[in-house]
Amino acid sequence: MEYDLVIRGGLVCDGTGAPAFHADVAVKDGRIAKVGDVTGRGAEEIEATGRIVTPGFVDIHTHYDGQVTWENRVAPSSAHGVTTVLMGNCGVGFAPCRPHEREMLVKLMEGVEDIPEVVMTEGLPWNWETFPEYLDALEKRELDIDIATQLPHSALRIFVMGERAARQEAPTAEDLDKMRALVAEAIKAGAFGVTTSRNVMHRTKAGELAPSLYSDVDELCALADGLNQADAGVFQMIPAPSGHSEEEFAVLRQIAEHGRRPVSFTLLDVAGQPGKGWRGMLEALEQARADGLEMRGQVAPRPVGMFYGLDLSLHPFSSHPSYKAIAHLPLAERVAKMRDPEFRAQLLSEQPEDTNPTTLALIDAFRATHEWDGPRPDYEPVRDNRIEQRAERAGQSWPEYAYDLLLRNEGRQMFYLPAANYTAGNLDAVREMLGHPDTLLGLADGGAHYGLICDGSFPTYFLQRWARDACDDQRITIEDAVAELTSRPAAAVRMTDRGRIAVGMKADLNVIDLDALDLHLPFVAYNLPAGGKRMQQDADGYVATVVSGVVIQRNGQPTGALPGRLVRRGRELMAA
Structure with missing residues (x-):
């Protein structure tokens, strides 16, 4: 056979936002080999007439940091067309970490991301200490989809400052130097950025604030210095939702100006937030763009609840x-x-x-x-x-x-x-934020909040609610919707080999029956280590999902194939 896989007759939404077109898509050796009229045969073929064909979705806000070390399916995200996830958001994760500090990170993740302590104690192999060693451990994993990660600030702060990190102590000049060096080390090893949180809801289960909450702006700028030193990486932050919106954006802008690296942050419509709220932040984003700064707000496509x-x-x-x-x-x-x-x-x-x-x-x-x-x-x-x-x-x-x-x-x-995102009892604010040139679709939080939140289904909801079912004055075209799920997030974090259907790009693809796309009710499954539970949510309409040219899911059912691997920044082309 000339090709490994041929998808025939679909309506191709190539991820760029350009008008959709009917074409075949041929795959060879994990790459897209041809787009158009494919006469050669494939070892495997998928009939896509009446379906849309898209790049695999790229989710840049997840928390699979632990889950990918103990299981092979990156669920629920991989059940909703996602083929690449970026982990390590909001300043929490499991590396770097010395053995005697593991309990601190476990308790922090238990409180911030609602992952039971027993699940992590049973599931985490802890076959790393430094962040590069964590990447090496992840590189050995075989998964259904690709993973990438970022350096979490709270873990870094504990690694550098020990118990002082959680005792409201300010870092010394030596501490800040170590943080800069470790950020640069992580980026050079393959991390896509560094992340932090100013959200006072981020606490251990007992109520202690996350270590990143004790940081002043000079410490955040030291993290940005590390990105600048490595000349790569994105700074991700969740601002204080109850903080004055103009003051919170001023912190974000100071980080962007100081580090001269892209800044990505959580953008929400929050009831009672002092200042101009999300509208003020959109205005500030426009001014930042005019001033040559790369800053984007991550927006959820439905209520954050x-x-x-x-x-x-x-x-x-x-x-x-x-x-x-x-x-x-x-x-x-x-x-x-x-x-x-x-x-x-x-x-x-x-x-x-x-x-x-x-x-x-x-x-x-x-x-x-x-x-x-x-x-x-x-x-x-x-x-x-x-x-x-x-x-x-x-x-x-x-x-x-x-x-x-x-x-x-x-x-x-x-x-x-x-x-x-539902302060007025409707999603008008969400639609306005989604349509802004300085925002990105994000905040799905897959791999976390197992017993509180089930938002890994964001991609399915986004296509269904905004591209298919919205009224005419609110509808997002299917071409633009696909771009929001693929090329835009990939470009924002500098993933250069995915997010578009074009010859030479990584063969991560979806075949979707848009008319049949539908979400089921969430349900509870006891399938975590130590019998832990989590919410899951199924969807109809995904005819096939392909990672590196291999079909990982057909009609909502996993095939058992595990072509997914760790993606290291700057080495994306090696991921296939």
């Missing part, structure tokens, strides 16, 4: 003393206990007790959740159907009302809180 339920990480009574006493029991036993009228009365008489103020705030926020009881997910719920309003109409307090709802479906009922 979370789920609650008895089988998930949080619910209204998860921190009540009486519930803590039964929390270790299997779900069925907890449900039976909670149906006891005496236990109900006792639990409702208590108040939540927790050392973590973020946990208490999230528990109280349950009052604004929406019950998901339909056959399909509803990410744009009607505001009048929030739990507290339903309770008022029923003549009950919201905890009383919520108690009985939690027991539905044998305790598996889910409740959704659309928080950021």
Whole structure:
């Protein structure tokens, strides 16, 4: 056979945003060999008539840092057309790390990214200490899709400062020199950037702030110096969502001016944020571009929210003393206990007790959740159907009302809180942010928040909601939507060999039935190390997903093929 794979007759959206065109796509040795009328045969062929053919999606905001060390599927992202993920975001990760500091990073990841400690204790092999050694360990892994990573600031701070990193101590001049050198070392070894967080919600489970939260701007600029020293890499940060928007952007701009490297940050529509909020940040981005700075806001395509339920990480009574006493029991036993009228009365008489103020705030926020009881997910719920309003109409307090709802479906009922990006009860702000030239699609958070968030499905939702189903004045063309998922994120982090369908590019591809594209309800699966649980979400419409010319998924089912590898910055062409 002349080719390894030929995809025939599809409508090719090449990832550039150019008008789609009908063509065959031929693959040889992991690369795209021809686009057009392919007369030669392939060892494997896929009929794509009536389907769209796209580059594989590039997700630049994930947290698979641990998961890829203990399992081979980068799920849920690989089930939603993603063929490359970038990890190590928000300043948290597992390298560099000395043996006696492992527990600190595990507890930090448990609190910030909702990954149970026992899962990490059981799953992480810890066959590294320095960041280059972590990359070497990842390079040995065989996965369904490609992975790339960044250097996390909190791990770096602990590696350099030890216990001082978490004791609100400022770094010494020697500490800053070490940080600069280690950032440069990581970039030269293949990291795509350095990341940090200023979000006060980022805490250990016990409530201690992430080490990066104790950093002043001079320390952040030292990290940028390391990028500048290596002459490569992107600086990624999550600003303080409750901070004054102009002041937070001023910090971002100072980093960009100091390091002269691209800056990427989380951009959200947050209720009550001081300053001009997201609109002010868009204006500031435009000015930065005019001044020659490369800065982009990462935007989620739907509300940034979370789920609650008895089988998930949080619910209204998860921190009540009486519930803590039964929390270790299997779900069925907890449900039976909670149906006891005496236990109900006792639990409702208590108040939540927790050392973590973020946990208490999230528990109280349950009052604004929406019950998901339909056959399909509803990410744009009607505001009048929030739990507290339903309770008022029923003549009950919201905890009383919520108690009985939690027991539905044998305790598996889910409740959704659309928080950021839904402050007006619609997605108009999201659409405006998505259409801005200085923003990127991001924030899917795959590999984290196992019992709170299930946003690895962002690519599917984005295509379905904004490219196919949106009204005419809000619709994003399919060509532009595909570019947002492929070439734009790849270019932003300097991945030069993927994100476009063109001869010589890496053969990462999707064949999609756009009309059939649909999201299922999330569900809980107990398939992590030590029996840990996580939310997963399936999708219809993916006819095939291809990585390096190898089909990894057909019609929503993995083939078992594992062509995915670590991508090192500057060596992308070696990834196939």
